[in-house]
Amino acid sequence: MSKIHASKVFILDNRRVTLAAGFKHKTPVVVLGLELPDHPALRDISIDYTMLSLDRAITFVDQATAETARRGMQDCEAKFAGVLAHLATAFAGSNHPKIPSRSKLFKDHE
Numbered sequence: 001m002s003k004i005h006a007s008k009v010f011i012l013d014n015r016r017v018t019l020a021a022g023f024k025h026k027t028p029v030v031v032l033g034l035e036l037p038d039h040p041a042l043r044d045i046s047i048d049y050t051m052l053s054l055d056r057a058i059t060f061v062d063q064a065t066a067e068t069a070r071r072g073m074q075d076c077e078a079k080f081a082g083v084l085a086h087l088a089t090a091f092a093g094s095n096h097p098k099i100p101s102r103s104k105l106f107k108d109h110e
Contacts, residue, residue: 005054006061010069016044017069021057028054030061032072042087047076 007020018033033046051057077084 006058008061008064008069010064010066012066012070012073015073017073019061019064019069019072021051021054021061023054024048028052028057030057032069032076034073034076036084042084045076045080045084047072047079 004020004022006022007018010017010019015037016033016035018031020031020033022029022031024031028051029048030051031046031048033044035044036042051060
């Protein structure tokens with residue numbers, strides 16, 4: 001996304017769900033980002049929802065509630081369930097290092 005015009009963060013079931021409105025490839029979108037704290041291979045995933053206009057995308061994010069974020073989280077999990085399961089299986093028991101959370105990436109450099 002080249003520029004975020006509105007965003008909101010929700011904590012649901014100890015996971016961060018982020019909604020952001022902006023343009024992606026010149027198309028107005030709402031992006032839902034979902035933190036995956038227990039996944040062995042991925043830190044987070046996101047899904048784009050195309051909107052008719054930037055104003056509608058901003059209004060959607062501004063008016064979003066925890067229930068809106070939960071529905072988006074469930075939609076995202078349903079759409080990616082197969083891929084997430086395959087990746088978890090592929091990385092289970094491996095010697096790959098655990099991926100640090102984004103909030104901890106630069107702590108050593110502060």
